[in-house]
Amino acid sequence: MEGTMAAEGQNGGDDGMMRIGKRCYVSNLAWKTSWQDLKDKFRECGQVVYANVTRGDDGRSKGWxxxxxxxxxxxxxxxxxxxxxxxGGRRIAVREDREDRDVKQFVEGEEGAAAAPRARSTRGRGRGRGRGPRAPIEGEPSGFQVCVQGIPWKYTWKELKELLAECGEVERADVMTAPDGRSKGWGTARFTTKEAANAAIEQFHGSSLEGRTLTVFLDKKA
Incomplete structure (x- = not known):
């Protein structure tokens, strides 16, 4: 049926079906909706392993x-x-989280920090409908998100989030993976304050973690 989502790797032909990962992007949330409300709602469809409502500097919900x-x-x-x-009295919009599958282009956050690999658009290639890098959300503040290279291969977003939580509250963490599910060895983490992001750079940039050297710098595109 037109508009129906298909799991990545299934129905990869030109059948008009979109691909999706494990994450959903939910918008038009009521301002009072909490992450627990979101989790409880989506439990109707399966096991929720992570739920988060994005908030601004003032602690207010951004509505997604x-x-x-x-x-x-x-x-x-x-x-x-x-x-x-x-x-919560509002009609929510639910779609695939493109950031779950796309790798954005990052720039150097400080002198000597190597830039992360540039994302290549898969638009028009292969059998599926690929997407290029996600454009930054207009008006979204910069300085809250860091890029971390040299992450141990076995690390998931949960381990990365726990590691960086020493520096402050981590709103979201992601570890980039290849199509086969294996880690690419780098990821991103978004903090609730710029001070926490800077503290993460100061504490972890150049440090050793399970035999790998971490490179941490601000993601100026986020």
């Missing part, structure tokens, strides 16, 4: 959030069944 499921099929179910439904 992220939900990650245990499997892509659960994320598909959420997009197909919860998009347009009510949560």
């Amino acid at each position: 959030g992220i939900v990650e499921f245990e499997t892509p099929d659960e994320a598909i179910a959420a997009v197909n069944t919860l998009n347009g439904t009510d949560l």
